[in-house]
Ligand SMILES: Nc1ncnc2c1ncn2[C@@H]1O[C@H](COP(=O)(O)OP(=O)(O)O)[C@@H](O)[C@H]1O
């Protein structure tokens with residue numbers, strides 16, 4: 001393990017819960033190690049409210065995050081017994097602070113300056129994967145379907161569900177023309193309500209929501225909002241399901257436990273509708289779940305309730321730890337970009353063609 005070449009993947013998703021770092025081997029592909037480094041609470045709050053910051057504050061945050069990522073990458077290598085010379089490349093997603101593919105000027109913004117990492121580790125860093133997709137007319141998201149096809153493309157058809165801040169699915173497998181899209185909230189609303197009513201970052205194990213009763217009628221009513229019936233490709237900014245959504249649609253649920261149960265049920269119901277409406281019936285057999293939401297047992301229980309005919313499995317059954325999957329994908333995307341290879345599934349984003357996503361920052 002000490003001498004082989006590795007590629008690092010760095011992912012910080014819409015939950016802004018922290019930075020996940022993983023080390024992968026490219027051939028044959030395997031996740032060798034991963035760890036989630038939680039952001040300090042103040043940093044998380046700042047990131048979640050990044051749209052209220054001034055340009056100077058955003059610029060400073062871009063450098064602060066880049067420096068933090070470099071420090072955490074060094075710590076990760078030390079903790080897992082790797083040395084910097086083994087690292088062939090880094091694929092870094094960056095922190096999304098705004099996603100506006102439908103604005104007058106389509107745009108998306110991921111921050112964290114990659115020069116810190118490149119100079120500290122002495123290897124190229126590939127970052128900023130989304131802009132080229134936007135320029136090609138795509139949503140800039142989801143990018144995971146390429147990775148899902150890479151891992152699952154030759155197996156029996158499956159639905160892959162990631163429960164990060166936002167929930168997205170891909171459909172992959174032998175004979176499937178892979179596609180994917182954002183389906184709705186995953187943990188954004190749950191995390192906000194947890195912070196507000198229980199002063200906790202998230203509902204660990206789904207224990208709090210398990211104590212409540214979901215308002216299933218409310219969830220059903222909300223599913224009539226246009227986004228849920230809109231045909232893919234489609235993507236979401238986390239603020240689509242932020243504080244305003246929570247207060248507009250859920251303030252009538254007074255008991256905080258019932259509120260969490262309702263939010264967990266609503267999340268499951270969004271996935272249920274997306275699968276039923278947009279995934280061909282013959283592929284509705286197995287759903288493989290990744291992302292931190294997989295640890296929320298209430299959410300998973302509701303998921304099997306809304307999709308009783310589908311087998312639900314966590315991604316570790318296929319050798320990929322649920323919280324490592326997205327960082328592993330960006331390690332692969334970075335490696336492919338460096339080798340001038342396509343790392344893009346335009347079918348999932350609506351871009352007019354596949355391209356090589358990412359920008360390279362060299363160490364020298
Ligand atoms: N043990 C757990 N129990 C319940 N929920 C969890 C647990 N661990 C993580 N989560 C949820 O997963 C979220 C982070 O998931 P992650 O896949 O890292 O999302 P993102 O890609 O948006 O960063 C947390 O904000 C939390 O809501």
Ligand SMILES: [Mg+2]
Nearest residue numbers: 013015017018
């Ligand atoms: Mg995360």
